[in-house]
Amino acid sequence: MNTSISIGSKIIGQSYRPLIIAEMSGNHHGNIDRAFAIVDAAAKNGADAIKLQTFTPDTLTIDSKRHEFLIDDSESPWFGKYLWDLYSEAYMPWEWQEELFKFARNKGLACISTIFDISSLEFLLSIGVDAIKIASFELIHIPLLSEASCCGKPLLLSIGMATLDEIQKAVETIRKRGCENFILLKCTSAYPSTEKDANILTIPDLRSRYNCYVGLSDHTLSPYAAFAAVAHGAVMIEKHFTLSRSERGVDSSFSIEPAELHQLRLGTEMVWESLGKVCYEPLSSEKTSLKERPSIYVVKSIKSGETFTHENVRIIRPSGGLLPEFYDQVIGRKAKVTMEAGTPLSWDIID
Template sequence: GVDAFKICSGDVTHLSLIRQVAGLGKTVMIDTGNSTLGEVERAADTVYSTGNNRLVIHHCPAGFPARLEEINLRVISTLKSMFDCPVAFSDHTPGWEMCIAAVALGADMVEKTVTLDRATRAPEHIVSLEPEEAKRMVKSIRDLEKALGSKRRVLTEEQLEERKKKMRSLFAKEDLLPGVKITEDNMNDCIEYRRPGDGIPACLDYLLLGRAPRCLVSKGRKLRWEDIGTLQ
């Protein structure tokens, strides 16, 4: 009645076992542990050879606790590029900081042991979380997932409104007379850059060069494109 089987790191090269387990059609989780990438690849190919595509690769640093310099979280990116399947992180460190970092680096799943009492005398208990800590870890990961957002840089409606207040537009620094051309020499005397940013953007000031106002633009007024004539 289980939904998945996990192959421990010591059995990654036990291909006949992996083939038999994969043949059951359930999800197969492969712990990488002390295995080489080549061994993990052969194990994955063995799962796929049975027609079972339900595979999860676990980046699983060895040790209780694992040494920080041997965790190599960036391997998560390597595994994701090598295998077309979810990649998990099995955490063997105290706390849950490494789980947060793993999710930020693209881990689809984290594995963390839970204990009722971390003082229990057994190797895994010292790197396990007690129930309330586990709840906080899950909340931290859910918050991170929201914060990660999208790879696309898209401004929200709130940001679009806020940028109008904070960006700068072009304003007349003095009365701008019709027919008097704006040049590089007089630009600083004619134009100033002020908020709000709902007029001609400050970054487009160069488009005024060689142009003259069509009509009088009073000092302090926000410039509009219809105020400006064509190049002269």
């Protein structure tokens, strides 16, 4: 595993806070001004990268009304739509994408897009994409993975629905072509998904199995799965992003809004900072607290030659006296000097 991976000007690795990707998907609603507004809102609310999807309906499917092409899951946000019609609605004109990338870079964002065939890969390379995303559905598209692994750009591979054998084959495919700059993204391909299906413990297992960085492509509406993912080593969080779910659209029901993106950015960074390192020593921030640890003090005035008893010496806060572990050794011994209450005990004043 590389020590870090660069996506545009952004650096990804365990030593860096998690990268936050705002996925526009179909939330542009076919309006270029809205697409620019989404990029702007993503930048203002803490995203590190914007992600588009580069396809046309006929690069994904054919215009067929056979039942195989109908989404018949009543729980799906796209229930009752034919694939061609859905992709026609979600499609972003390719001529927008270079201008959106330029705008995003001026806002400090890295630029990523999902490919679905060779033509989309070639197009994105021609406009200077920073990284290539492989959607969960295309993880089994071995010819596409093979071609993408030679493009010289980092690859992000979502693994929703995938079996271990399918993930293994995908990783073997890209590594055979010399690609080591890749990140596996734990994903649940349900729209929206629920926290109980997040299975975040898969993240450290993926990292161990494939010796690679792992992130989360998250379709829940809350930030909690993302926080858990960062706690388990995720280096990247991807969320669908819209200006407002109330405006509706093909992907709005599982997209987060600007205020939620802002909280995601703050929360993941705080979780990442809290991981820190393995540490078994006092921190500089604990300096004041160290002074409040208990120690052995005189609690009643003692004359020189008087015996220390449970009544005139106690273990109390603050520090400054002998450590509590020496209390039994002090009891029964005599004072070398006269001491007032509140005097911290030390060996040089004990006979």
